[in-house]
Structures are given as structure tokens and as C-alpha cells.
Amino acid sequence: MNQILLVLKREYVTRVKKKSFLLATLLTPLVLPALIFVIAYFATRDKEERDEQILVLDESGYFTDVFDQSGYVFENITGSLEEAKASYAEKGAFGLLYIPEIDLSDPTVRGFEGFQLYSKSNAGFRTLERFEGAIRGRIEDLKLERSGLDPVVIANLQARVSLETFNLTETGEAKASNSGVSFGVGYATGFLIYMFIFVYGSQIMQSVLDEKSSRIVEVIVSSVRPFQLMMGKVLGVGAVGFTQLLIWIVLIATLSTVGVGILAGGSDAMMEAASQQMPDTEMSLTEQQELAQDIRSMVASIPVVKILLSFLFYFMGAYLLYGALYAAIGASVDSLQDAQQFMFPIILPILAAIMSMFFVLEDPNSGLAVTLSMIPFTSPIIMMARIPFGVPDWQLALSMLFLIGGFVGTIWIAGRIYRIGILMYGVKVNWMTMKKWFTMKV
Amino acid sequence: MNILEAKGITKNYAQHTALKNVSIDIPKQSIFGLLGPNGAGKTTLIRIINQIIMCDAGEIRINGELLSPKHVKVIGYLPEERGLYKKMKVGEQLMYLAQLKGMKSAEARKRIKHWLEKLELSAWATKKVEDLSKGMAQKIQFIATVMHEPELLILDEPFSGFDPVNANLIKDEIFELRDKGATVIFSTHRMESVEQLCDHIALINHAEKILDGSKKDIKLSHRMNQYEVIFKGDLPERPGAFQVLSREISELGMNKVIVEANDKTASPNDILETLISDIELHSFSEVIPSINDIFINIVKGGQS
Structure with missing residues (x-):
């Protein structure tokens, strides 16, 4: 037993005395959160500081001032899609969003197509989602307006539910889980x-x-x-x-x-x-x-x-x-x-x-x-x-x-x-x- | 009085037998040569004495007591494959090894200091082993072997890898330790290298002990009745007395022959008498066989 202790002590002492142990032990709890923080910081800063220009060619006329996503500057332009493509390159803008003529006369139509985004480099997944969301939201608002429903009524219709869970023990005691x-x-x-x-x-x-x-x-x-x-x-x-x-x-x-x-x-x-x-x-x-x-x-x-x-x-x-x-x-x-x-x-x-x-x-x-x-x-x-x-x-x-x-x-x-x-x-x-x-x- | 008595030691491995019924007595305060070619079973025997491995049959007694874990303190072992923790400091490393041998740290500190001073390594106590030269590391290994003042020192191929200066230094230390009461076992396949050191010898070949005893007795019993003769003139054939084994010219340009007495009971005087009447004799001496010669003779004899 004494021999095991001697070996144990040597293994322990030589390792704990090493600088690398001290560094790893002290820095890991500091560095990991710091690293996450730094990555998060740069990710958000990057987004905010990149004021890239996006041209919006809106043939429907419904989408003026709909887009206000941070990180982008939107400019409404007119003319044909071909002309827009040419001026897009000329102006050195990041992207060109094309919105076609849309027909809202039939309330049963749910699918809308023909929206196009041209960009120099692929737009991020999030950006696309936000553009889609903005377009969808605007169309939904327009359809609501046309159906004559009061937006206040709609807001009041929304409900939030949370399900509380419990563990029921054999003695019948309920514990929140x-x-x-x-x-x-x-x-x-x-x-x-x-x-x-x-x-x-x-x-x-x-x-x-x-x-x-x-x-x-x-x-x-x-x-x-x-x-x-x-x-x-x-x-x-x-x-x-x-x-x-x-x-x-x-x-x-x-x-x-x-x-x-x-x-x-x-x-x-x-x-x-x-x-x-x-x-x-x-x-x-x-x-x-x-x-x-x-x-x-x-x-x-x-x-x-x-x-x-x-x-x-x-x-x-x-x-x-x-x-x-x-x-x-x-x-x-x-x-x-x-x-x-x-x-x-x-x-x-x-x-x-x-x-x-x-x-x-x-x-x-x-x-x-x-x-x-x-x-x-x-x-x-x-x-x-x-x-x-x-x-x-x-x-x-x-x-x-x-x-x-x-x-x-x-x-x-x-x-x-x-x-x-x-x-x-x-x-x-x-x-x-x-x-x-x-x-x-x- | 024997410090170590091994009786009927046998060790079998799956493919081969490493030791077959080997018995050895090692007298106290002797320098004992455990000799034999590579693979003969020397290291196996040493590992059994060190309780690193167990024998299948036989028993070992140290100072009359059956070998047990407490004897670890009595033995100092320098293995053939030896090393040190490279990243550890010299002093800490010696302290660790001393404690493993059961020494108290205060006592160990004193001995380590003593030995480092003796071998002129004091300045290196706080250096890491990887910073030491090979010769210094060998001295540290030697200190690790002897610092707990073992009664029995076991040195497996001690001089392999030692430079001549260190080898002589270590030899002197070994003699000193012996004079203070320690017993030393040398194991080597280079028989000529330890012949002059040892006073007792055991020869091991193919897992079996083929010879043991004091060096003097062994040499006496293996005399071959051969004599080296240096002379001027022509040596006639004397089939009744001796036969000539070899002829050459000596350093001084004289004839030099080795003769062997045909009558095994003939004394040197008988041979001398015959020679003096025939030639002008300058030198006459008995050929003393080396351990190596004896080993080869026995092995050859065993085969034929």
C-alpha cells in the first residue's frame, strides 16, 4: 500500500507542478466563455457594420419601406429587370431584390412566386429567412386588410400556453420536473x-x-x-x-x-x-x-x-x-x-x-x-x-x-x-x- | 556463509525453457560472476532473484531465509536495460527510488548528498536528467543501485555502454563496497571482461548451469598440462613425453611452441628435464586456461 502511495505521489506531484497543468486548469474556465463571447461579439458586430446596399425593384408597388433590416441599406429603383441588373453592377451594390407584379384579388391563392434575389456572394441563411419573412408578413397584412378583419382582433386571437410537468412518485407526491x-x-x-x-x-x-x-x-x-x-x-x-x-x-x-x-x-x-x-x-x-x-x-x-x-x-x-x-x-x-x-x-x-x-x-x-x-x-x-x-x-x-x-x-x-x-x-x-x-x- | 542459495530453479516459457534446475551458492562478500552467452538464462535468474518474475520450481534463500518482499531492501539491482525519468530532477529522482527501497527521506537525503559528492555530481542535483551527459546518467544509475547500502549488488552487464573512465571508476567503487561487506553478482556474456574481477563463477549455457565454484578451483581443475616454451635450437619429437600443439616465432625471434604432456600425471619438472637436454631454454610457463577457454571446452565436450 505504501508503495502505491509513493508511485501515486510521484505521478501527482510531477504533473501538478507542470506549467501546462496550471495553465490548462486556470485558463480553461476563463478561455472557453471568453472564446464564445468573442465569437458572438464579432458575429454581431460584423453584421451591424456591414452597411451593404441592396437594390429593390418592386413591380407590384406594395413593398415600399417594408425592408429595414439592420446591416443593409435599401434603395428602391424602377425600370426593367434587365436594366436593374445592369445598374446593380454599375453601383457596386451587394444585392438586387426583384419583386414581380402580384395579384391579390383572389383570397384563396396562397402561393406567390417570382421573387428573386441576386447577389455577388451567397446571402446567408438568416438573411434569406428575414427577407422571406418581411415579404410574407407584408402579403399577409395586405390579405388581412382586404378580408376586412380588424388587426386588433387578430392580435387578441393569439394565445400562449405552457405545459407544466411533474414527476409523480410512488407515494403520490408530485415533484415539478x-x-x-x-x-x-x-x-x-x-x-x-x-x-x-x-x-x-x-x-x-x-x-x-x-x-x-x-x-x-x-x-x-x-x-x-x-x-x-x-x-x-x-x-x-x-x-x-x-x-x-x-x-x-x-x-x-x-x-x-x-x-x-x-x-x-x-x-x-x-x-x-x-x-x-x-x-x-x-x-x-x-x-x-x-x-x-x-x-x-x-x-x-x-x-x-x-x-x-x-x-x-x-x-x-x-x-x-x-x-x-x-x-x-x-x-x-x-x-x-x-x-x-x-x-x-x-x-x-x-x-x-x-x-x-x-x-x-x-x-x-x-x-x-x-x-x-x-x-x-x-x-x-x-x-x-x-x-x-x-x-x-x-x-x-x-x-x-x-x-x-x-x-x-x-x-x-x-x-x-x-x-x-x-x-x-x-x-x-x-x-x-x-x-x-x-x-x-x- | 552464503548470502544467497538458489536450489533447483526452473523457469519455463511457452516456447522454451529459460532455466532448468539451476542451483547456485553465492558466498558472502564475494564477487560472483554469472557468465554465459546471450540468451543462456542469466537475466531470467536475476529477475527471479529480484522478484520481478517467479520461478516455476525451486527456492531461493537470502541469508538463510526464503526470498520474500522484504528482501527488496537488501538488494541493489542495475539492470541491463536501464534508464531514468528524463524529465525529473536528479535529486528528486534519487529520492523517489530511495523511498521505493524503503528508506526514510532524511536518511536518503544524506546518502544522496554523500554519493553525489563522491562521484562529483553535486552541481547536477537540481538539473533534469535529460540535461546530463550519458556518462553522468550512468553514474546516477549506479548511485540509485547502491545508495540504500544493499548487502547484495546485482549488476547485469554493468560495463556495456560505460566509457573506460567510468568503467574503472565503477570498478573501484565495487571493490570498495565489497571490502565494506557487500556481495556483488556480475552478469555478463563477455567473460574475459570480468575474469580478473571475480573470485567466484557460475557458467550458464542453454538454461543449465554447467560449472560453478571459486575461480581458483575451476582453473586448477581445468589445467590442460600445457606449457609454453621459448627456446633456441631444434625441438625433436618426444612422443613419450609430450606433443607439440603449435609453433610460432617469439618477439625476440626465438622459437615458441605450446606442448602438452602425454602423461597426464607428469609434473612440469618431468617435461622440463626432457626439454633441457634438447634445447637452449629461455622461458617455460604453464598455460592457464581462461574462463572463456574452459567454457568453450565444456560446451564442445558436451556436444561431442
């Missing part, structure tokens, strides 16, 4: 586990490979059992990952509290601006408060403590299960290139889990979801996706039991391959040799 929050939490935790398996699994492999290729391993195993060395390594690298995770949680919690505080200060102005931009979804102040209340109850609707504890369990279980396999591969090969061929079968179940996660999130109690949340190779990701939606305790217990069995099993198998592999150089390794090492007595 929220699929959106559950989806988000399930996805995030599952994905986090997936990421950590990859990042820290390959670190274990690299570390084993380094010891093997630097030829220090024989000195080490003359004082430490190979199994102790492997476990110390897996646990040491895992402790590094855990440290990183904890720092991230603390950093993100602090940052988001500070961030929310700043946002709350400026929220009045934001709300005002928002309600101006979206006249359709006008919200009174009381409605805003209700929304805030809703968000709070949504968070309360998911079993936070259960999620946190299960996350810790599945996080460690998945790490041990896959970490041991990565260690076995590192011990078997002589170089990183040789390792590639063995990586695929390991990655496969993780990929399968990540891909099925979307189906699981859509239907958390389907047969597929339950099955995958029992198999140790996929359960950490799939079960974490299911838990926020509510999982029967017996299923959770069974899945955890299987996972414990799973990582004890892979550690045992990996240990047997590891003890032989680390002393083998220049052997052409394939699955058969690994199987032979597994059955070999030391």
Missing part, C-alpha cells in the same frame, strides 16, 4: 466523463510508455510489484484529473456568481432593450419575476445531491475501468504509433455511448437506455444522462454494482497484461500476444 434542465444536466455530465476518459486515459498510457521506453521500469519493478506500479499510476493521474475538476467547479461557480451579479445590475436596461426588439413577446415585469421563479424551481426539480454523488461515482468508475485498459496498452507497445491499433476497440464503446446519448436523452426509460446504463463500458455516460430524469433506485444500484465489477475486472485483466508487457521490448504485439501474456504465469 423540467425536461430542458434534465437534458442539459444529463448531457453535460455525460460529456464531462467522456472527455476525462480521453484526456486522462491517454495520459496514463503515455506515462506507462515513457517508463517503458526510458528503460527505468525494470529498476522500479525490482522494488515495487507491477500491479502496485500500475495502480499508483492510474490513481495518481486520476487524482490530477480530480484536482483539475474541483478547481474548475470552484472557478466556474465563483465566476458565474460574479457574472450573474454584474448581469443583474444591468438587467433592467437589457430587459428594456429586449422588449423593444421583440414586440411579439412583450413581457410585463411580473411575468419576468415569474420566469425567474420558474428557473429556480426548475433547478430544484432535478435531484441535485443524487446527481452530484452519482457523478462522482461514475466519474471515478469510468476512469478506473478505462484507465486500467489504457495502462495495459501502454505496457504492451513500444511506441505511440503501435498503440493506435489497440485504441479503437477501447474508444468504440465510449463513442457508442456518446452517440446513443441523444436517443437516451429523448427517451430516458427506453429499453436501449436501460440496457446501456447497465453495461459497465457505457453506463457512466448513459446513466448520468438518465439520472436527471429520474431513475429507479434498484436500477441505479444494479448499474453501480456492475460498474464496480467492471473496473475490478478490467484492472485485473490489465494488471496481468501489464506485468508482462512492461518487460517486453521489440515484440510484435497483437491481440493474441496480449491474450498469451494474460494467461502467462509470471
Whole structure:
């Protein structure tokens, strides 16, 4: 045990002392949101500052002053389409929007065609949607006007409905549930586990490979059992990952509290601006408060403590299960290139889990979801996706039991391959040799 | 008193037998040569002694006790394939290896300092191993092997890769450690390189021990009754006394022959008597077989 601790300590200390660890740990929670912010900022700024000219040739006469999209300057022109095309090139405008003569005399006609947009480069998907929306809106208004309906009556006809969802427990107690929050939490935790398996699994492999290729391993195993060395390594690298995770949680919690505080200060102005931009979804102040209340109850609707504890369990279980396999591969090969061929079968179940996660999130109690949340190779990701939606305790217990069995099993198998592999150089390794090492007595 | 006694050690792999019923006794404070060609089974035996692998049959006793994990502290092992953590600092690395051998950190710090000073590496304690020259790294590996003052030092091909200066330095250190009470096992396939170092020897070939004992006894029992004779004049055939194995011209332009007594019980004096009457004798000495010669003789004899 003491030997495992010594190995663990070395793995931990050498990694945590590295500058790259410090940078990755401190910068990731800062850089990721900053990156998203910067991209969003440039995306919006780009749009606003590009005052490109669009010529509008309106033969119907209905569309004067209909277009006022930001980012574009509209100019109405007259003449034939051919002339317009010529002047478009002359003026160096970005686009030319052609609106043909339209006939609104028959109220049953619903399809209108012949609208054309010419541009130098392809207009974006959003731009097209906005143009279409503006044209459609104008035609609808015109048709309403002609049918003699009062626009106020029309506005009053619109209704907003929200469906509140509850989980009914066996005791008849109703708990407010929220699929959106559950989806988000399930996805995030599952994905986090997936990421950590990859990042820290390959670190274990690299570390084993380094010891093997630097030829220090024989000195080490003359004082430490190979199994102790492997476990110390897996646990040491895992402790590094855990440290990183904890720092991230603390950093993100602090940052988001500070961030929310700043946002709350400026929220009045934001709300005002928002309600101006979206006249359709006008919200009174009381409605805003209700929304805030809703968000709070949504968070309360998911079993936070259960999620946190299960996350810790599945996080460690998945790490041990896959970490041991990565260690076995590192011990078997002589170089990183040789390792590639063995990586695929390991990655496969993780990929399968990540891909099925979307189906699981859509239907958390389907047969597929339950099955995958029992198999140790996929359960950490799939079960974490299911838990926020509510999982029967017996299923959770069974899945955890299987996972414990799973990582004890892979550690045992990996240990047997590891003890032989680390002393083998220049052997052409394939699955058969690994199987032979597994059955070999030391 | 033997520090190590191995009895009937056998190790089988799927395709071949690495060791077949090998028994070896290693006397305390000896320098013991474990000799044999590549692939003979030397490294397997060493790994079994280091408890890196287990033997299929047989037992090993250290100071009379069955080999167990606690003996890790008693042994210092320098493997043939050796290395260090490249990214780790010299001092930290030695500390880690010392702790793995069960040393307390205060004691380890003292010994590391002592050894780094002794081998003139003090200035490098805080440098990373990758910044060291190959010769310096070899010294560090040697320190890692001996710093916990093991009773039994096992050096597998110790001089392969060492430059001559370092090799001599290490030889001197080994003698010093032996004088202080340590026992040293040398393993090598280059028999001539350790012949003068060892006082005890075991020869291993094709997984079997073919010979062991003190170097002196082995050489005595493998005398071939051969003599090198340097002389002037013509040496007549004397079938009754000896036969001439080879003839050449010596450095000083005299005749030089190797003769072998036909009567195995004949003493050198008998041969000398015969020779003196025939030639002008300048030099007469017994041919002492090298370990390499003995090995080749035994292997050839075994085959025929």
C-alpha cells in the first residue's frame, strides 16, 4: 500500500507542478466563455457594420419601406429587370431584390412566386429567412386588410400556453420536473466523463510508455510489484484529473456568481432593450419575476445531491475501468504509433455511448437506455444522462454494482497484461500476444 | 556463509525453457560472476532473484531465509536495460527510488548528498536528467543501485555502454563496497571482461548451469598440462613425453611452441628435464586456461 502511495505521489506531484497543468486548469474556465463571447461579439458586430446596399425593384408597388433590416441599406429603383441588373453592377451594390407584379384579388391563392434575389456572394441563411419573412408578413397584412378583419382582433386571437410537468412518485407526491434542465444536466455530465476518459486515459498510457521506453521500469519493478506500479499510476493521474475538476467547479461557480451579479445590475436596461426588439413577446415585469421563479424551481426539480454523488461515482468508475485498459496498452507497445491499433476497440464503446446519448436523452426509460446504463463500458455516460430524469433506485444500484465489477475486472485483466508487457521490448504485439501474456504465469 | 542459495530453479516459457534446475551458492562478500552467452538464462535468474518474475520450481534463500518482499531492501539491482525519468530532477529522482527501497527521506537525503559528492555530481542535483551527459546518467544509475547500502549488488552487464573512465571508476567503487561487506553478482556474456574481477563463477549455457565454484578451483581443475616454451635450437619429437600443439616465432625471434604432456600425471619438472637436454631454454610457463577457454571446452565436450 505504501508503495502505491509513493508511485501515486510521484505521478501527482510531477504533473501538478507542470506549467501546462496550471495553465490548462486556470485558463480553461476563463478561455472557453471568453472564446464564445468573442465569437458572438464579432458575429454581431460584423453584421451591424456591414452597411451593404441592396437594390429593390418592386413591380407590384406594395413593398415600399417594408425592408429595414439592420446591416443593409435599401434603395428602391424602377425600370426593367434587365436594366436593374445592369445598374446593380454599375453601383457596386451587394444585392438586387426583384419583386414581380402580384395579384391579390383572389383570397384563396396562397402561393406567390417570382421573387428573386441576386447577389455577388451567397446571402446567408438568416438573411434569406428575414427577407422571406418581411415579404410574407407584408402579403399577409395586405390579405388581412382586404378580408376586412380588424388587426386588433387578430392580435387578441393569439394565445400562449405552457405545459407544466411533474414527476409523480410512488407515494403520490408530485415533484415539478423540467425536461430542458434534465437534458442539459444529463448531457453535460455525460460529456464531462467522456472527455476525462480521453484526456486522462491517454495520459496514463503515455506515462506507462515513457517508463517503458526510458528503460527505468525494470529498476522500479525490482522494488515495487507491477500491479502496485500500475495502480499508483492510474490513481495518481486520476487524482490530477480530480484536482483539475474541483478547481474548475470552484472557478466556474465563483465566476458565474460574479457574472450573474454584474448581469443583474444591468438587467433592467437589457430587459428594456429586449422588449423593444421583440414586440411579439412583450413581457410585463411580473411575468419576468415569474420566469425567474420558474428557473429556480426548475433547478430544484432535478435531484441535485443524487446527481452530484452519482457523478462522482461514475466519474471515478469510468476512469478506473478505462484507465486500467489504457495502462495495459501502454505496457504492451513500444511506441505511440503501435498503440493506435489497440485504441479503437477501447474508444468504440465510449463513442457508442456518446452517440446513443441523444436517443437516451429523448427517451430516458427506453429499453436501449436501460440496457446501456447497465453495461459497465457505457453506463457512466448513459446513466448520468438518465439520472436527471429520474431513475429507479434498484436500477441505479444494479448499474453501480456492475460498474464496480467492471473496473475490478478490467484492472485485473490489465494488471496481468501489464506485468508482462512492461518487460517486453521489440515484440510484435497483437491481440493474441496480449491474450498469451494474460494467461502467462509470471 | 552464503548470502544467497538458489536450489533447483526452473523457469519455463511457452516456447522454451529459460532455466532448468539451476542451483547456485553465492558466498558472502564475494564477487560472483554469472557468465554465459546471450540468451543462456542469466537475466531470467536475476529477475527471479529480484522478484520481478517467479520461478516455476525451486527456492531461493537470502541469508538463510526464503526470498520474500522484504528482501527488496537488501538488494541493489542495475539492470541491463536501464534508464531514468528524463524529465525529473536528479535529486528528486534519487529520492523517489530511495523511498521505493524503503528508506526514510532524511536518511536518503544524506546518502544522496554523500554519493553525489563522491562521484562529483553535486552541481547536477537540481538539473533534469535529460540535461546530463550519458556518462553522468550512468553514474546516477549506479548511485540509485547502491545508495540504500544493499548487502547484495546485482549488476547485469554493468560495463556495456560505460566509457573506460567510468568503467574503472565503477570498478573501484565495487571493490570498495565489497571490502565494506557487500556481495556483488556480475552478469555478463563477455567473460574475459570480468575474469580478473571475480573470485567466484557460475557458467550458464542453454538454461543449465554447467560449472560453478571459486575461480581458483575451476582453473586448477581445468589445467590442460600445457606449457609454453621459448627456446633456441631444434625441438625433436618426444612422443613419450609430450606433443607439440603449435609453433610460432617469439618477439625476440626465438622459437615458441605450446606442448602438452602425454602423461597426464607428469609434473612440469618431468617435461622440463626432457626439454633441457634438447634445447637452449629461455622461458617455460604453464598455460592457464581462461574462463572463456574452459567454457568453450565444456560446451564442445558436451556436444561431442
